Each structure stands twice: as C-alpha cells, then as structure tokens.
Amino acid sequence: MAETKKTTIVLFSGDYDKAMAAYIIANGAAAYDHEVTIFHTFWGLNALRKPEKQSIAKGKLEAMFGKMMPRGADRMGLSNMNFLGIGPKLIKKVMKKHNAMPLPELIDMAREQDVRLIGCTMTMDLLGLDEKELRDDIEYAGVAAYLGEASDGNVNLFI
Amino acid sequence: MAETKKTTIVLFSGDYDKAMAAYIIANGAAAYDHEVTIFHTFWGLNALRKPEKQSIAKGKLEAMFGKMMPRGADRMGLSNMNFLGIGPKLIKKVMKKHNAMPLPELIDMAREQDVRLIGCTMTMDLLGLDEKELRDDIEYAGVAAYLGEASDGNVNLFI
Amino acid sequence: MAETKKTTIVLFSGDYDKAMAAYIIANGAAAYDHEVTIFHTFWGLNALRKPEKQSIAKGKLEAMFGKMMPRGADRMGLSNMNFLGIGPKLIKKVMKKHNAMPLPELIDMAREQDVRLIGCTMTMDLLGLDEKELRDDIEYAGVAAYLGEASDGNVNLFI
Numbered sequence: 219m220a221e222t223k224k225t226t227i228v229l230f231s232g233d234y235d236k237a238m239a240a241y242i243i244a245n246g247a248a249a250y251d252h253e254v255t256i257f258h259t260f261w262g263l264n265a266l267r268k269p270e271k272q273s274i275a276k277g278k279l280e281a282m283f284g285k286m287m288p289r290g291a292d293r294m295g296l297s298n299m300n301f302l303g304i305g306p307k308l309i310k311k312v313m314k315k316h317n318a319m320p321l322p323e324l325i326d327m328a329r330e331q332d333v334r335l336i337g338c339t340m341t342m343d344l345l346g347l348d349e350k351e352l353r354d355d356i357e358y359a360g361v362a363a364y365l366g367e368a369s370d371g372n373v374n375l376f377i
Numbered sequence: 378m379a380e381t382k383k384t385t386i387v388l389f390s391g392d393y394d395k396a397m398a399a400y401i402i403a404n405g406a407a408a409y410d411h412e413v414t415i416f417h418t419f420w421g422l423n424a425l426r427k428p429e430k431q432s433i434a435k436g437k438l439e440a441m442f443g444k445m446m447p448r449g450a451d452r453m454g455l456s457n458m459n460f461l462g463i464g465p466k467l468i469k470k471v472m473k474k475h476n477a478m479p480l481p482e483l484i485d486m487a488r489e490q491d492v493r494l495i496g497c498t499m500t501m502d503l504l505g506l507d508e509k510e511l512r513d514d515i516e517y518a519g520v521a522a523y524l525g526e527a528s529d530g531n532v533n534l535f536i
Numbered sequence: 537m538a539e540t541k542k543t544t545i546v547l548f549s550g551d552y553d554k555a556m557a558a559y560i561i562a563n564g565a566a567a568y569d570h571e572v573t574i575f576h577t578f579w580g581l582n583a584l585r586k587p588e589k590q591s592i593a594k595g596k597l598e599a600m601f602g603k604m605m606p607r608g609a610d611r612m613g614l615s616n617m618n619f620l621g622i623g624p625k626l627i628k629k630v631m632k633k634h635n636a637m638p639l640p641e642l643i644d645m646a647r648e649q650d651v652r653l654i655g656c657t658m659t660m661d662l663l664g665l666d667e668k669e670l671r672d673d674i675e676y677a678g679v680a681a682y683l684g685e686a687s688d689g690n691v692n693l694f695i
Contacts, residue, residue: 223528225524225528235389235419235420236389239387239389239418239419239535242499242520243387243520243523243524246520246521246523246524247524247528250521250524250528252524252528297390297420298391298419298420299442299445299446308438308441308442309503311438312438312439312442312503312504312505313503315436315438316502316503318499318502318503372527372528372529372530373524373527373528373530373533374533375387375533375534375535376535377389377535
C-alpha cells in the first residue's frame, strides 16, 4: 500500500490571489489523498478572520492593527493590479463568469476535505488577533508543529 | 544508477526579478540533470506572453486585463525599487555590464535544456489569456498535473 | 540512528516581516537538529548588510543602489502596512511588548546555532554589494551550491 503523501503550506501572504493559489493547491492535494496542512502566519491569518466585528478588549496598537487589516478572505486585496480595491471586484466578477470558486468557499471546501488550518500563535500575538476573531474550526500551533509536519512533507510551499 | 531528481517551481509572481530567480534556479537544476517543470499561474503567465499584440476576440473585462498586464518577460516590473519602470531599466543596464543573461534569454535557455514550461489553464481563463498569446513551445495543464510532479519533487518552490 | 534532516531557505525578499518568518523557521529547524542553510539573494542580501556605511569604490549605478537599499535587517520595511516606515516601528514596539526577538537578534541566534548564511555572489554583483559590506560570519556561493543542498533537503522554501 502506498504511503500517504503530505502537503504543507505556510500562508504568509494576506493577498486574495495568493491565498487562492494556496487553497487551490491544498484542495487539489486533499483530493489526491494527501494529508494537507496550511499554517497561517502574519497577514495570512486574515484569511481566517470572521467577517463580523468581534468585541474584544485590546491594547491601542492591537486595536489599530485589527482595524486596518481585512476581516476575512472576502475583504483581502490583490498582490497585483489591486487599484485601491477595484481589482478584487473585477477578479471576482471574472471568477463568477468562469464558475471559479471564490476564496471563502475554497476555505470551506478545504475544511470539508479535512485540510488542517492552523493559526500561528506567535504572530497572532504580534498582530493582536484573538482566537474569538478567527474561524471556529481551526487549530493553533507554533513553528515546532509546522516543522514536525514539513520535515516529512512531500510538497512544502511558502506562499 | 542514481535516480533522476526533480525540481518543480510554481511561478505565481509577475515580477522581473522573481521570475529571474525562478529561471536561474530552473536552468541550474536542468544543468545538474534534474527534470524541471515551471508552472506559470496568475501573474507568472505574463512571462510567457508574446511581445507582439495578438488579435483575439475577448470580453470587455478580459480585454482590459490583457491591456494592463505586461506583454512578455521583457516588460515586467521589479518587486522592489521599481520606480514607475525606471528600476527595470537600471537593473538591465547592470546585468549587461556583468554579462548576466536577461530574462527572455533565460527562458529560451530553459526550453533548450528541456525545462517544461506549463501555463495554468484555470488562471488563463480568469485573466483572459488565450493560448495564441503565449509562447508556442509551452504546455497547458491544471493543478492536478502540478501535484503529480511536485509530490515526487526533490525541490519544490513557490515563487 | 536517524539521518540528519535538512532545511534550506532562499531568502529573496528584503521585507522585515518575511525575513523574520525565514529566520524563525530557520532557528526552529536548527533547534530540532536540522542542518539549515539560508541563501540570501536579491533584496534578501540586505538583511546581511552591516549597519555602518563602508567606504568602497563603486560605479555610479552600484553606488546608487547601495544608497537606496536598507543597510541591515533593522532598517528593512514591511511587506504590508509599511506606511512609509511607520509600520516597522509599530511592529517592533509590539514585538518588544510580547518579548519577540527582533530580526537582528534572530540572525545572530541563527549563527550561534550554526545555521549557514550564504550570500549569492551573482546577485551581489548585480546590486553592487561588496563582501566588506556584509556580515563577516557568512559564506558566499552561487546557484550550484544552493541546488546541492536543496536537492537533499526535507524542507525547501523560497521566501
């Protein structure tokens, strides 16, 4: 019997298009029976934020970061041709036309396929993000857990 | 006999300098007898565009994207110090001085070394890019083909 | 006895946050007894620059690049929310509050853990960077050396 293959992705970027690439690869790998893990660190954590404002007591700096960063996948900008937010609208329009799945649905699909979504606790602290602000169906870990997965990984990507 | 090693690169970025890094690694790996594949997705597809305008019937949005994206490797910007297009000119000047190969030649060299260049069909649809607009010596595939290669890969990079 | 695992990172980016991610992974991997190598290419070389101005005879273009690029890890900007240099100040403030190690200390720690820091000689030429401008405790090599390490690597990342 063939050994289960492993794909691990560090999602560092908070760009809609890069996160899309990450989740398309993740969903593809899960469809081919890979064990797939996405570690969300720095701006990549924003893909996991709940769209609704959460009332959480925060320090000044943390509250400011929280306000400036997008609340959830649907509000993220593009890495290229963002044009002050028009770019994402145009891309989403074309995606609809071509029946491509929008990012929030790609994330839901990943969870349905048992892709493990992990929030990096250290960068959550730095950006002042609280567990209550992120999706309820994710796990939390640090760099040690990432390395444990990645060192047996067949496909390891930093996006 | 040693097994053939495999290098696969996802070229997501449309930046001249990042594409240069991708192609330098690809050419190096090919020189060491790796089987090398570069999957061009999103903005990375622009590196494969023919410099000449192609007359293709397109939807409005797709025509607009086509106009705004650089036609070919030589017209791409830098990820850093781009300065509205002056940066690439300066870098190319320094590259000439140091006899470094410009990106279009790095791409030709990769093909001569049998590096497989693949255009991601799904993102071509999104950005409205037609096969006629891209180099004639490339292949087309989707995420499944990428994963097939990458899961046996020794070096897998996302650039 | 288990074989030593290998982690190799190409640090292409000159952003403070991306370099932080690279060095946190590198230090983590070294703590788990991986052999770790970071290849600094293009803007990633700036993380290795000495903060003090070095007097080196340079061509005009090279002198200009040298002036425009940050001298050392502490002067690098953020990939996101940089706000003309205010972003890094805010992040460093939050890092201090959470006792997170600033980038220059992460680099020192990597060296203490015998992480190999390599400057890519080809891109040093392009950006006009001289060995005298970079940390004294690093090595120099090209793409061949990178591929030699990476093709046996368990974790290979491009950051």
